Amino acid sequence: MSGYDAKRIEARWQSRWDEERVFETAHPEPGDRTYYCLEMLPYPSGKIHRGHVRNYSIGDVVARYRRMRGESVMHVMGWDSFGLPAENAAIHRGADPGEWTRSNIATMRGQFKRLGFSYDWSREVATCEPEFYRWNQWFFLRMLEKGIAYRAKRLLNWCDDCATVLANEQVISGRCWRCDGPVRRREFDQWFLRTTDYADELLEDIDRLEGWPDRVRTMQRNWIGRSAGAEVRFDVADSDLSIEVFTTRIDTIYGATYMALAAEHPAVKSLVEGTDRREEVHAFVEAQLSKNLEDRFAEGVEKLGVFTGRYAINPFNDEQIPIWVANFVLMDVGTGAIMSVPAHDQRDFDFATTFGLEIRPVIRPVGSEGFDGKPPTEATPEYGVVHSSGEYDGLESAEACAKMAADAEARGFGRATRTYRLKDWGVSRQRYWGTPIPVIYCEECGPVGVPDDQLPVLLPDKAPLGEPGGSPLSMVETFVHVDCPTCGKPARRETDTMDTFVDSSWYYFRYLDPQNTQAPFDPAKQAPWMPVDLYIGGIEHATLHLIYTRFWSKMMRDLGLVEYDEPVTRLFTQGMVIKDGFKMSKSKGNVVDPDEMVERYGADTTRLFCLFAAPPERDLDWSETGVEGCARFLNRIWRVFDRVAQQLPPHGTEIPPVDGEAFALRRKTHRTIHRVTEDIGARLHLNTAVSAVMELINTIATLADGSERDAGERAALREAFETLAKVLSPFAPHFCEELWSRLGGSGFVLQCAWPEVDRALLIEDSVTLVVQVNGKLRAR
């Protein structure tokens, strides 16, 4: 018996695929059916991990299946190769970020090839190369022209000891991840993209994303966090100041008994300037700002506040209400200032109780006779009927909200509006290994975009990394000093780089026209492929990447580059790969790399294991016990084939009418085609597709027992083996090429047409009639 030698066979077919360039995809001809099968591109961190193997095995099955169905398939791979790990490798190990990254790419590309993934490598993209990132700069300039990119101040995490800005994930329990020093919020000038201009569209279009999982749609809705309400301007008594509040319950405005501001609210300072409350209020604000973020805003934290000594005038009834600064008011939410209605909001109630402020009910339940006059013991946030509210008495909450907002607008002190949890996208990073932001600051002209013909703004080869004092690029004199492109006078370059989510927002367009030197892509070249038919990746990108890329498509639509506004038709989120019940992570010490399994069992077995051990959307426990079964499965096919190979009629022999075992085998063969087709094509139930093929080989084995078989049985066996080689080839491509060639098939099995189901063979010739009485099986 000749054994199945995975290593040798896999290497042979990989080099033959390479030689024949079978995975290269040409621009489609008119009438071609196209399919864009995309997987989220990896960060080249060093070596591939098991999550990659799983993610890309799923995509490869779909791509190979679609090709066999006669579709023109775009299946490509690239590298999300800007980012912090390269910079850290430089700081900790003295590596050159570019060399480090490119060497990781070479390693990982080799690993992907070893796994037999069917990518068109001629379209490979690496985001750290100027050929790619110059188009980030180009997009930025277009957004600058359209006012989508703008510069503003924002509070960022700042470490005094390192003199550097930290990302949120670099702040651990309020301290710097590197030096453990205290982190505080400090204001910086940053570039922003106006994602909030698209917030309504981003939210409302979620309803149309029918090919996306519900949980992702929900997460995006939560993330955008729209709430409808009204903005109302309160003038400050004895001053020309005024303060805007946002409320979803303007119907309760007659019950507002105080106003509360966030500690960061810009009005706080001027309210108390020159008053005897100044010291106390400043002390409170300082105390709040010096706390770390978790402690400050955790739920259940005691209500704290301080009276400013000033009063705001409720524009509806001209009543003066005290203005407080309160710890429970967040600057990020609404306007950072609230009108407090303790009778109908629990937080306002708790605060009022603590500080002895008035609690005045203005809403009674629908159907109740009226306000009973008893002091409330807790807030009643429910909608009801408005009372004690002047001309609005008797209206139900919803009507009152509409009427009051309209009146506020008519009288010029408010309007109906909405707020969002989603904020504008801050894209500035004080980092080296990223796309330079193409802006020059001139004393005379202000911020000026770098002219298109001077792109790309090249990232300098070297910059001091890990030094305190801000952006590494700001310390590269030759980079910083430049003449103003408008007036020619000496000026300074922007020294921040872009968030790497910019790269991943549009990289998949670049695959479609990777050599273009005139534009990020030619609209005519993306048209046949976009939107992406299937996008596969991890759930961890549900909000950030998948919101940014949706925003980017809408922005490109407004630039006239594309004609649709949602980039991904179907999204598939595969589960995590876990080990012994835990997510693999360096800190848990349970990271295992897949090379070991590939080395021992081969690529086909490794791929089968990932796909068979769990449904793709669920978490997969990478326990080694299951892999043996997959290796056994392939070996079993091999042995069973060996047993009958000599008996099989030539390829193309017509199958005579058969009955008995031969007929049963033919039926099993066609049922397998049916099931695998449905499982890959419609449902992505790849685990059950594999089990269907396992059943087929079990049925084949009953006939292929080494005994002499008649012509009908031999023909049925050939049909079964040929079918098996075809339907299993997306999962175990090398093995199936080898089997196909031993069956005497011509060409590559991956280029064969997907087998057709003979419907007549799906019908049972004898039907088991089940007789049930009261739901119990009674007879057959």
Add this chain to the structure above:
RNA sequence: GCCGAAGUGGCGGAAUUGGUAGACGCGCUAGAUUCAGGUUCUAGUCUGGGCAACCAGGUGGAGGUUCGAGUCCUCUCUUCGGCACCA
């Protein structure tokens, strides 16, 4: 608190539309092959009863709709995920 997903053998998981629950694989048990280990092959493997055919129960829990429910409806418990002093 709001929203979403999911609960099926010892384990991973099957069961396209309401129609024989537990496919397929792992593990386990027994036997065969082998000097032995591994490999491979055969049989068995939801629970209880029975030599057996078979009978009864069984998909987190409690109700309901239906000739018939893992699947549909109501309530409930648990787990996982997202958001959250969100004004």
